[in-house]
Amino acid sequence: MELDRTDKRIIEELQKDGSLSNLELAEKVGLSPSPCSRRVKHLEDSGVIVGKAVLLDAEKLGLNLTAIIQVSMDRHTPDRFENFDKTLEGYPEVVTCSLITGQAADYLVEVLVTDMAHYQEFLLNKLTTISGVTGVHSSFVLRKIINRTAVPLDHLSR
Template sequence: MKLDTMDRRILDEMQKNARISNLDLADKIGLSPSPCSRRVKQLEDEGLIDRHVTLLNQAKLQLKLIALIQVSMDLHTPERFEAFEAQVRNYPEVLECYLITGQAADYLLKVIVPDMEYYQAFLLGKLTRIPGVSGVQSSFVLRKAVDTTALPLGHL
């Protein structure tokens, strides 16, 4: 699907506020409501809008510790990787899991927990018990310098 200026403006506004009404969205981008609604539906049907989510305030939920964990695996086989990925998908503490290259580690996880005690229980009770995990290295976020979920659309 080729995106035009209106499509990009719709996507930009919806990234800022997924709950925006069609009427408000149409007004912001300078389009009447019916064509705006059709465009949003087309963007959803084409898979450009993947899903609508609600972002929660982690501090108010007492989720204060973000860990970035590099995980090394003992074997580099598709079966070992699939089993690891299936297991970490079941851990609500894992926000993101990336298979990476260019590092000694095989995976990079972003984990959020209330505190260091919880983190220790997660690390020792869950993560290091996954078959194939041969090493972990943890780093902890001191401050978020950039915090956005919006994808850049300027290149489209």
């Protein structure tokens, strides 16, 4: 989809604050409310905007440990990957899961847990019990340097 300058400004403002009213958004991007609303609806209908979310402070909720886990599978078959994917969807600790290449692992999984005991329970009673998992390598986040949720738009032609 081709985005013009106004579409990009709308997206940038919504990425900063998804709770903006249509009136507030229209003022920020220099449109009247009706055209602004139509543009947002078009961006939603075309799939560019897929939803709106509330961002939380995980530590204030007691989720103090982030683990990055590389997971290796025994076979690279569609049924193995499908089973792994569906199983992980049911684990609330999983924040992101990506099928990767260029590493010894097949998946990169980010989990958010309360502490090391919670992580151990997740690892031993959930992750390693999934059929086909042959290896895991865990790393723990000491400090997040950059933690963006916005999709960069700079690469799009202006």
